[in-house]
Amino acid sequence: MSKFQDILAFVKVAELGGFAAAAKMLGTSPSSITKRVVRLEEGMGVQLLHRTTRRTHLTAYGSEFFERCQQILADLEEAETAVRDANHLASGTVRLAVPPSFGRMTVIPALPSFYEQHPNILLDLCLKKPTLNPIDGGFDLVVHSGRLPDSLLLSRILVRGPQKTVASPAYLERYGTPEKPADLIHHSCIVGSFGADWHFRDCDGHDDTIRVSGKLVTDSGDIMREAAVHGIGIAQATWWLFREDLREERLVTILADYEVEADPISIILPANRRTPAKVRTVIDFLLKITRGRPLEDEFAMAGSR
Numbered sequence: 001m002s003k004f005q006d007i008l009a010f011v012k013v014a015e016l017g018g019f020a021a022a023a024k025m026l027g028t029s030p031s032s033i034t035k036r037v038v039r040l041e042e043g044m045g046v047q048l049l050h051r052t053t054r055r056t057h058l059t060a061y062g063s064e065f066f067e068r069c070q071q072i073l074a075d076l077e078e079a080e081t082a083v084r085d086a087n088h089l090a091s092g093t094v095r096l097a098v099p100p101s102f103g104r105m106t107v108i109p110a111l112p113s114f115y116e117q118h119p120n121i122l123l124d125l126c127l128k129k130p131t132l133n134p135i136d137g138g139f140d141l142v143v144h145s146g147r148l149p150d151s152l153l154l155s156r157i158l159v160r161g162p163q164k165t166v167a168s169p170a171y172l173e174r175y176g177t178p179e180k181p182a183d184l185i186h187h188s189c190i191v192g193s194f195g196a197d198w199h200f201r202d203c204d205g206h207d208d209t210i211r212v213s214g215k216l217v218t219d220s221g222d223i224m225r226e227a228a229v230h231g232i233g234i235a236q237a238t239w240w241l242f243r244e245d246l247r248e249e250r251l252v253t254i255l256a257d258y259e260v261e262a263d264p265i266s267i268i269l270p271a272n273r274r275t276p277a278k279v280r281t282v283i284d285f286l287l288k289i290t291r292g293r294p295l296e297d298e299f300a301m302a303g304s305r
Contacts, residue, residue, distance in 0.1 A: 007069055009036035010048060014066045018056050074154050078275060090281040091120035098143040100127045101221035101241055102265065110289045121278055140279045142268045156267045156283065158290040163199065163262035164239045166251040171231040181210045181258050188214040188233035192224045198236050200258040238262035
């Protein structure tokens, strides 16, 4: 219990920006909060907070630890609420914003099963590009593709894995297969929303960035994927976008030895707010449809031929 109280004290100091504010929220004295945080730091052997006369902020170790603790505390709250609400049927409207490609390829096909199990939930689904902050957009949940900025928002990773560079068999037969990333400058590449700087890992494990070009630039993952399938050029994105086409061999992986980790696809929801049963139900649904297949099986399926 003492360790939990120390962690809770640290989290509240980080969230509220000071020991006095954390003490007020937890109903204790600033000196007590200070002792708990110091005890936590001494036990871990690292400094979690920088303290000055004007402000308190996280160290690099503290930032990582805070993110993990925040998620654990959120999970505990969800578990407590789930047990308490076990006899209540989830119902009502959930406003959900998702990237268009993710919505079309991942969410929509799974909705019949979702509504069969949860007939009293109405999904207000937005497939336009939403604000990153669910509160600003008026959403209960946002599915975001890409790195997350430092934030007090809660997040749960849905999909992680390699960044795939792909082309259609017809394109490769006509123009040849690049053997190394630098060969891409001689090919027509489809430039997506993340720009023309494509990232790879060289043979020594160092970052290697290649600026590509081609005859098509688009901010739509769907258009990029379809264009690649039709032989317009080479494309690069998270393996999740291409997984069905790789499975059906409409696309093949190239430059697999140089792949880097793709930006994750995550759920974002407001922190410091009790998560209603209807929202937790949608979160569980998103986790199920993205993690229903073991990741190692998906990676193998999405691998090079």
